[in-house]
Amino acid sequence: DYPFPVEEEGKTGAKKIVHRLLRSKLFIPVVRDQPMDKEMSQSQLLMQKTGMIRRASLGMYMTLPLAQRAMENLIKIIDEEMQGVGGQKLTMPLLVSKDLWEKTGRWETTGAELIKVKDRKEEEYCLAPTHEEIFTSLVANERLSNSNFPLRLYQIGNKYRDEIRPRFGLVRGREFLMKDLYSFDQTRVEAVATYNDIKGAYHRVFDRVGLKYACVEADSGNIGGSMSHEFQVLTGSGEDTVVSCECCGYQSNIERATSKPSPSTKFSPADKIKKIAIKVVSDKMVKGAKEKTTTIATIWCSDIDTINPFSIKSYFNNIDSFEPFRFNQAAQQQDPSYTYIDFIDSTIKDNDHVLLQLKQHQKEQQQQQQKEEEKEEDTTSNNASVEYGSFRVVKEGDHCAQPNCSNGGELKLQQGIEVGHIFYLGTKYSSKLGANMKDKNGKNQPIEMGCYGIGVSRLLAAMIESKRDDRGIVWSKCVAPYKAIIIPFSDQRNRGSYESAEHLYDLLIRDPFLRNQIVLENRLDMSIGKRINEANLIGFPYLIFVNNNASKKNGEDVFEVEDRDNGQKSYFTAFELYH
Numbered sequence: 001d002y003p004f005p006v007e008e009e010g011k012t013g014a015k016k017i018v019h020r021l022l023r024s025k026l027f028i029p030v031v032r033d034q035p036m037d038k039e040m041s042q043s044q045l046l047m048q049k050t051g052m053i054r055r056a057s058l059g060m061y062m063t064l065p066l067a068q069r070a071m072e073n074l075i076k077i078i079d080e081e082m083q084g085v086g087g088q089k090l091t092m093p094l095l096v097s098k099d100l101w102e103k104t105g106r107w108e109t110t111g112a113e114l115i116k117v118k119d120r121k122e123e124e125y126c127l128a129p130t131h132e133e134i135f136t137s138l139v140a141n142e143r144l145s146n147s148n149f150p151l152r153l154y155q156i157g158n159k160y161r162d163e164i165r166p167r168f169g170l171v172r173g174r175e176f177l178m179k180d181l182y183s184f185d186q187t188r189v190e191a192v193a194t195y196n197d198i199k200g201a202y203h204r205v206f207d208r209v210g211l212k213y214a215c216v217e218a219d220s221g222n223i224g225g226s227m228s229h230e231f232q233v234l235t236g237s238g239e240d241t242v243v244s245c246e247c248c249g250y251q252s253n254i255e256r257a258t259s260k261p262s263p264s265t266k267f268s269p270a271d272k273i274k275k276i277a278i279k280v281v282s283d284k285m286v287k288g289a290k291e292k293t294t295t296i297a298t299i300w301c302s303d304i305d306t307i308n309p310f311s312i313k314s315y316f317n318n319i320d321s322f323e324p325f326r327f328n329q330a331a332q333q334q335d336p337s338y339t340y341i342d343f344i345d346s347t348i349k350d351n352d353h354v355l356l357q358l359k360q361h362q363k364e365q366q367q368q369q370q371k372e373e374e375k376e377e378d379t380t381s382n383n384a385s386v387e388y389g390s391f392r393v394v395k396e397g398d399h400c401a402q403p404n405c406s407n408g409g410e411l412k413l414q415q416g417i418e419v420g421h422i423f424y425l426g427t428k429y430s431s432k433l434g435a436n437m438k439d440k441n442g443k444n445q446p447i448e449m450g451c452y453g454i455g456v457s458r459l460l461a462a463m464i465e466s467k468r469d470d471r472g473i474v475w476s477k478c479v480a481p482y483k484a485i486i487i488p489f490s491d492q493r494n495r496g497s498y499e500s501a502e503h504l505y506d507l508l509i510r511d512p513f514l515r516n517q518i519v520l521e522n523r524l525d526m527s528i529g530k531r532i533n534e535a536n537l538i539g540f541p542y543l544i545f546v547n548n549n550a551s552k553k554n555g556e557d558v559f560e561v562e563d564r565d566n567g568q569k570s571y572f573t574a575f576e577l578y579h
């Protein structure tokens with residue numbers, strides 16, 4: 001017989017009451033019929049559906065309790081790994097003064113992404129998109145001696161960026177949670193050692209949360225510096241492209257790759273009648289076509305008879321990069337007579353026929369319609385404004401050009417979500433902000449720095465994006481918001497198994513590791529099917545079923561426990577579950 005609420009007496013004699021986590025009381029506002037929108041990603045849909053997030057305004061989200069719990073689990077793992085390499089946690093203001101940002105020149109160079117605000121005295125600030133300036137100024141104002149190095153300081157806090165295109169929920173917000181660490185070393189050699197230490201800690205974070213990811217060479221962009229790596233979660237819907245060679249292990253963001261696959265295909269108007277031609281075929285022919293075709297884009301073209309690569313170029317740039325291809329500007333510059341397209345969707349294979357849908361501009365369309373009205377009706381063309389171009393994907397030698405790649409291995413393209421980015425900065429910030437230390441000869445030298453970011457809220461979304469099934473979210477167990485849910489088979493008339501479920505619950509939460517981690521499903525007015533579907537949607541790692549008709553072991557009830565990840569079922573008595 002297990003009493004409830006469980007009461008514990010503290011040292012002072014005050015009673016501590018342990019509450020049951022009853023499903024009906026938890027603020028998990030599930031929306032079963034959340035529609036999928038073209039601009040949505042699967043993770044965003046799932047997070048909305050399971051009541052993890054709600055949109056507040058463009059690129060700003062409310063993090064509701066379920067997401068908050070998962071986020072805190074992630075933070076715990078990140079804290080452990082950062083502190084494992086000597087990171088010391090602190091908190092910086094989110095409003096940072098203009099003065100500091102002017103000293104590094106970034107007040108101007110950051111552009112429209114920087115959110116600038118004024119106080120009542122007309123003093124200007126920015127809502128920090130990253131915190132190099134203020135961390136460097138902190139260190140500049142303290143007198144650090146030899147024995148203080150290496151110094152590694154970090155925080156986990158919100159960042160603000162007025163993204164041109166906030167989308168996919170937490171993946172690209174205007175307000176988002178970042179872990180940012182800044183390192184300070186005396187020499188370049190020590191700074192590089194720090195870089196490698198922290199890179200190792202990043203690998204441990206992403207290994208622990210069970211992600212399929214790649215650590216790739218990267219561009220250092222507006223942050224600056226000379227050495228930089230990104231951690232990319234490899235999943236079909238990422239906005240970045242990762243190039244990799246399986247032979248030598250070379251991996252890079254395509255933005256800075258020195259080995260790149262040649263464009264998958266190229267075409268020009270002249271090619272219409274040649275080998276890899278764009279065949280302009282009619283609607284009918286496409287419908288009846290025997291070859292495999294994939295519609296990759298709808299292009300508005302001013303004149304479909306002479307497909308001008310430049311007009312296609314500009315239209316490509318207007319198309320959502322979510323599509324499985326990208327216009328290759330670098331190749332275009334080298335060889336302007338062709339239009340180059342990289343396919344970044346591995347489902348498109350060599351020799352597949354790709355269908356390009358070409359549409360005329362509305363204006364042109366109207367003109368053409370007018371012309372046609374003047375002419376006799378043309379019975380062969382039933383839809384004058386829509387034409388299709390189909391071309392075959394022909395890959396040219398896609399081989400690795402890295403000097404240490406002896407076999408010139410084949411290059412592979414994958415989509416990725418950038419969840420972490422590390423930079424060796426050198427003295428870029430320290431020299432501008434006067435963060436110095438004395439060298440061996442007593443001379444002032446700027447401190448060697450590095451900076452290291454993890455997009456914590458983006459990471460949470462990327463985890464959901466990359467691990468889910470048709471029933472819902474599949475959490476890695478260390479990040480899941482709860483460990484388990486107990487689901488009784490009872491309904492309102494027959495409460496037998498609900499009482500057993502309560503008993504089981506009260507026994508399990510005596511274990512401090514399980515307390516606050518197990519939910520008791522108490523909505524007996526809901527059908528058992530719905531209860532199970534919802535538990536799968538939210539992704540409780542273990543579903544514990546309580547059914548009074550279940551078998552018994554030594555006179556004790558046996559409970560079925562289902563692992564959400566692999567569907568495996570095991571059977572335990574309450575006593576076995578508790579231990």
Ligand code: ATP
Nearest residue numbers: 163170171172173176418419420421453454455458
């Ligand atoms: P992106 O290329 O996706 O715009 P970034 O290169 O501008 O990202 P960094 O300056 O490298 O981003 O910031 C460090 C990390 O912060 C990124 O690796 C990413 O995980 C995260 N991050 C950046 N922008 C956003 C955003 N708008 N929403 C959520 N997370 C973000």
Ligand code: MG
Nearest residue numbers: 113161163221
């Ligand atoms: Mg950015």
Ligand code: MG
Nearest residue numbers: 221230418421
């Ligand atoms: Mg980037």
Ligand code: MG
Nearest residue numbers: 230418420421
């Ligand atoms: Mg980056």
